[in-house]
Amino acid sequence: MTTDQKNLIKATVPVLKENGVLLTDHFYKRMFKHNPELKNVFNMGNQQNKRQQTALAMAILAYAEHIENPAVLMPAIDGIGQKHMSLDIRPEHYLIVGKHLLASISEVLGEAATPQILDAWEVAYNQLAQIMSGHEHKLYSKQVQKQGGWSGWKPFIVKEKIVESSEITSFHLYPTDNGPVADFIPGQYISVRLFIPELNLLQPRQYSISSAPNGEYYRISVKKEVSVNVNPDGIISNRLHDFVNTSDIIEVSAPAGSFTLNTxxxxPVVFISGGVGQTPLISMLENLIKxxxxxxxxWIHGCRDKNVHAFKDVIEYWAGEKQEVKKHIFYNQIDEQARSENLYKGWVDLNLxxxxxxxxxxxxxxxxxxxxxxxxxxELVGRGIKKEAIHFEEFGPQTLQL
Incomplete structure (x- = not known):
């Protein structure tokens, strides 16, 4: 990019701060209108709740702000690239996205989108697409070099379906070819893809692997959404609960994710989770113990009550008989039978x-x-904990990291 083009990109930062989500909302509507097949790739729940539009707007803004040195965005780029790999995003998808993004900039900004600005953004987008697709190529290559590794979607059979609590059920997924499963780093996730008749679409969702690596299967532990009007974001989870049974076959992508255990x-390690957020942490803790x-x-965990508390018994075993972990559990509601040492009432509160x-x-x-x-x-930063010692996983589109 020329210096003038970089200056033009930076000059659009105030507009992106004010109208970024308006732009990305227009972009997605435009892209799905002209390329409806991509609805099978994107999480339509995150389209409805605007989280995807917000995440994209933040990513574009961050790129514009750091156009002089986009390398500083590599942690975020890696997180997005990991998600793209799990969704089987390929270089040709960047061509489609670029076409509709540039058209959206022109249509939303109107006369403000001068030919010079559009030319600058075309160069900038192509640069970003090259960075992203190049990084993703490395991720795909690394994945297929593993024993049992693959890219894209692969059929797995559900061999076990285990109820963990009143809301969470685990699924043990084995490759249909009876081969080994690719290794993973505790904390990573896989994507599951199901056909949803209500939407007439294939829909992917990411689920953390909730067991330590074992070379035979992946375990995902899924929360059922119990609200009356379940939005599209809960459709896959509920379909797994209600319609997917043992011996059924589902499509799975290879393990991905940058929220991983440092060994x-x-x-010392401290795990802090809320609800089903414990799933990647269970994988980390089990791996450390084994x-x-x-x-x-x-282990610090909070949930509504003992009935929804998944993996309660195994944590008690590791904390009690094994004495491998110190636990602190928070319940919103505690009955007399549930009372025990290191059980607190209310939301997780580190001050207690x-x-x-x-x-x-x-x-x-x-x-x-x-x-x-x-x-x-x-809270941790306020206590003097170094930011680089704090790791977190955000389910859904990446906004906190950005």
Whole structure:
């Protein structure tokens, strides 16, 4: 890019801050109108709740702000690239997106979108597409080189379906070819793709792998949405609960994700989760225990009550008989039978814990709703914990990282 083109991109930053979501909303509507086949690739639930539009607007803004040195965005680019790999996004998709994004800039900005601005954004987008597709090519190549690795979608059979709580059920997925499953780093996720008759679409969703690597199967643990009017975001989860049974075959993409367990040091680890957000953390904790890690381990989890508390027994076993982990559990509702040591009433509140629980030398892993992550991230930073020691996983489109 020329210096003049970079200056033109930076000059659009105020417009993107004010009208970014308006632009991306227009973009998605335009793209789905002209390329409706892409509705099978995108999560239509995140279209309805505007999370995807917001995430894209934030990504475009971040790119414009750092157009002089886009390398500083690599952590976010890697997270997006991991998600793209799990959805089987290919270089040809960038051509379609670029065409509709540039057209949307012209249509939304009107006369303000001068030929010079459009030319600058075309160069800028092509540069970003090259960065993204190049990074994703490396991810795909690394994936297929693994034993049992693959790219795209692969059939898996549901061999076990286990109820973990009143809301969460686990599915044990084995490859239909009876071969080994690709290894993964604890904390990563897979995508599952099902046909949804109500939408007449294939729809993908990401689910954290909730077990340590075992070479035989992946376990995902899925929460059922119990509201009367389930939005498209809960359709896949509920279909897994209600219609997918043992011996059924579903399509799965290879493990992906950059929220992963660091095993390269002996620092204590503290896991903080809300609800079904514990699933990637269970994988991390199980891996540490099975590998014989001597890291001090602390488990902090919150949910509504004991009936919805999945993996309660295994955590108690690891904390009690095995004495591998120290646990602190928060229930919104506690009955007399549920009362036990280190059980607290209310939402997860780090201020209720003894100060030594939150060691300044520990690494922290947080997973739950966006507001949950934000609250505890700020709390830890306020206690002097280094930001680089705090890791979090945001279910759905990436906005907190951006």
């Amino acid at each position: 390269e040091n002996d620092h 590998s014989g890690s001597k890291k001090p381990k602390t 814990l003894d100060p030594e629980v939150l060691s300044p030398d520990a690494e922290y892993y947080i997973c739950g709703p966006g507001a949950f992550i934000t609250k505890h991230y700020k």
